[in-house]
Amino acid sequence: MITPDAPGAPDVPTCSAKGCRAAAVWVLAWNNPKLHTPERRKTWLACEEHREHLSQFLGVRGFLKDVVALGEWVQPEGSERR
Numbered sequence: 557m558i559t560p561d562a563p564g565a566p567d568v569p570t571c572s573a574k575g576c577r578a579a580a581v582w583v584l585a586w587n588n589p590k591l592h593t594p595e596r597r598k599t600w601l602a603c604e605e606h607r608e609h610l611s612q613f614l615g616v617r618g619f620l621k622d623v624v625a626l627g628e629w630v631q632p633e634g635s636e637r638r
């Protein structure tokens with residue numbers, strides 16, 4: 557996987573859950589229609605343990621678009637990671 561050389565970016569992508577340092581296994585693609593154009597995708601990374609938790613967090617808000625295995629994720633153009 558190719559990661560942009562952002563300062564301080566870890567070599568191994570880690571889970572986006574608060575306080576979790578586990579290696580990410582899943583990519584959660586989401587979009588907030590109030591802030592983002594429909595084709596825009598924000599992504600969160602999740603370990604096995606937090607996939608459900610983060611999916612629900614986004615799901616109840618209607619933001620969740622897709623959950624993809626990290627190895628299969630292709631970053632769409634114009635999207636950003638946080």
Ligand SMILES: [Zn+2]
Pocket residue numbers: 571572573576577578602603604605606
């Ligand atoms: Zn986690």
